[in-house]
Amino acid sequence: MGATTPAPKSRRRSPVQPRRAATAAAPRPQIAPAERIGVTHLTAEYWPFARTGGLGEAVSGLATCQAAAGLPTAVIMPLYQIVRETTPSLERTGSALAITLGGHTERAWLYRTPPGPGGGPQVFFIEHPDFFDRAGIYGDNNGDYPDNAQRFAFFCLAALTALPEIAPETQVLHAHDWHTALAPVYLRTAFAGEPFHRRLAVVMSVHNAGFQGHFPPETLAALGLPAELYNADVFEWYGRMNALKGGMAHSDVVVTVSPSHAEELRTAEGGFGLHDRFTALDDRLVGILNGIDPDLWNPETDPELTGNYSSDDLAGKRRCKAALQRAYGLAQRGHTPLFGMSARMVAQKGLDLVLGADLLGTTDAQFVFLGAGEHRYHEALGNIAAAAPDRVAVEFMFTDRLEHRLLAGADALLMPSLYEPCGLTQMRAQHYGAVPVARRVGGLKDSIIDGVSGFLFDEYSPAALAQAVRRAVDAYADRTAWRKLVRGAMAQQFGWHRSGEQYFALYARALAVRSASLSS
Numbered sequence: 001m002g003a004t005t006p007a008p009k010s011r012r013r014s015p016v017q018p019r020r021a022a023t024a025a026a027p028r029p030q031i032a033p034a035e036r037i038g039v040t041h042l043t044a045e046y047w048p049f050a051r052t053g054g055l056g057e058a059v060s061g062l063a064t065c066q067a068a069a070g071l072p073t074a075v076i077m078p079l080y081q082i083v084r085e086t087t088p089s090l091e092r093t094g095s096a097l098a099i100t101l102g103g104h105t106e107r108a109w110l111y112r113t114p115p116g117p118g119g120g121p122q123v124f125f126i127e128h129p130d131f132f133d134r135a136g137i138y139g140d141n142n143g144d145y146p147d148n149a150q151r152f153a154f155f156c157l158a159a160l161t162a163l164p165e166i167a168p169e170t171q172v173l174h175a176h177d178w179h180t181a182l183a184p185v186y187l188r189t190a191f192a193g194e195p196f197h198r199r200l201a202v203v204m205s206v207h208n209a210g211f212q213g214h215f216p217p218e219t220l221a222a223l224g225l226p227a228e229l230y231n232a233d234v235f236e237w238y239g240r241m242n243a244l245k246g247g248m249a250h251s252d253v254v255v256t257v258s259p260s261h262a263e264e265l266r267t268a269e270g271g272f273g274l275h276d277r278f279t280a281l282d283d284r285l286v287g288i289l290n291g292i293d294p295d296l297w298n299p300e301t302d303p304e305l306t307g308n309y310s311s312d313d314l315a316g317k318r319r320c321k322a323a324l325q326r327a328y329g330l331a332q333r334g335h336t337p338l339f340g341m342s343a344r345m346v347a348q349k350g351l352d353l354v355l356g357a358d359l360l361g362t363t364d365a366q367f368v369f370l371g372a373g374e375h376r377y378h379e380a381l382g383n384i385a386a387a388a389p390d391r392v393a394v395e396f397m398f399t400d401r402l403e404h405r406l407l408a409g410a411d412a413l414l415m416p417s418l419y420e421p422c423g424l425t426q427m428r429a430q431h432y433g434a435v436p437v438a439r440r441v442g443g444l445k446d447s448i449i450d451g452v453s454g455f456l457f458d459e460y461s462p463a464a465l466a467q468a469v470r471r472a473v474d475a476y477a478d479r480t481a482w483r484k485l486v487r488g489a490m491a492q493q494f495g496w497h498r499s500g501e502q503y504f505a506l507y508a509r510a511l512a513v514r515s516a517s518l519s520s
Helices: 054-068 081-086 148-166 182-188 243-249 259-264 275-280 315-327 351-356 375-387 400-409 425-431 442-447 462-477 479-490 497-519
Strands: 038-042 073-078 091-101 104-112 122-127 170-176 201-206 240-242 253-256 285-287 338-342 366-370 392-395 412-415 435-439 455-457
Touching: 038 054, 038 148, 054 073, 054 497, 073 148, 091 148, 104 148, 122 148, 148 182, 170 182, 170 497, 182 201, 182 243, 201 243, 201 497, 240 243, 243 275, 253 497, 259 285, 259 442, 315 338, 315 400, 338 400, 351 375, 351 462, 366 400, 375 392, 400 425, 412 425, 412 462, 425 435, 425 442, 425 479, 435 442, 435 462, 435 479, 455 462, 462 479
Parallel strands: 038 073, 038 170, 073 122, 170 201, 201 253, 253 285, 338 366, 338 412, 366 392, 412 435, 435 455
Antiparallel strands: 091 104, 104 122
């Protein structure tokens, strides 16, 4: 990725509604009452209401962990059509909000879901039918919505307007990705004179710097932002307005989703044209690895599986493998390694390596691909599956249920990503004993131990992937070695406990940065 390569603006994948396993709660960090820091998350996605990828699940996991630890925690997101259709318990709260955007004043309403019996963060929704009552979150089959800048600017303004009333304990505003990056900007400009808003510290999360929010320069005026902000230190980026860049410039600290990715962002190859900005942040840019819900992703209790299992008793996993083979018409061969891949079918996920590695010709293995994306990958994988139906299957209709079953039935997981800020699938796979074969980048590097819980390779090439797959196939042939690998993978811990503590320390630091700024 060169410094002048424009990054795409959004992700599109059909929203899905996963189910939650009813199991005992995992340990959470406990915060003393005197140390309570109120936090409000602004996000375009939040599980289980609306998500297109890992963003919604990551924000949900963090917010849930924080609420369980005793932090006053709120979440604000847009009220999308998918939320209306799947959340009948929505209730309107408060009076209408008058929001002025680019000289036009419009009305927004606030909704919430009733607090559940188990507590958790309070989730609020900003309603504006013209902006958010649409089939897609970011766009449709024709591409991104042309008014995305206005849509998410309106959301940010409405959230900031409502904040003192709905979350008065807020001390830290945590904005996630470019969709909410204008909130820090408005906070330090339009709301700078408001005592409540002035004291707030801002944390900006960069979940995927490949999506930055690029718009024409004149968009600033349409959003009611001062023209002087269009400069090299704030919004200007190769003749375009860059929302993510502007948001980072107005944040107290910036965090990305793994320590290794924080280092990658500082390089010309891995910074998506913003490496100079990431480098300039110095120690105000940190990386904290995301987690997963260990109760939801637990093969011992997962109700979706043909057979439950543990690292001490893998008989259920063998039944899950046989069920997966039957479901997709693969040959019933228990001693043949079965590789799964669950990913958006886009270049970032390494599909070009998969297609170029001739894995069918060089290994005696089976493959199941789960996900949707670009037509060229659909066509190429579909042709391979049609030519070898006893060894290859492709499922383009992604659901969480299918992913649970894939990871339970697969012996190994392919994750040859071009880049991977964090990644969650490799964590789920390890919990399910599907040994990951992955490229040593970003969060994959931070969450997979080569030779202990998976196989890592470095070069982004079909040959490097093929060699790593052969390592896995050779290990699979040694049943003792493979069982050790499976147990090593299933022993890894990816809950939010440790990350939650790191975020608490980060919030304390953001508050200190803000306090110093106010005192100067």
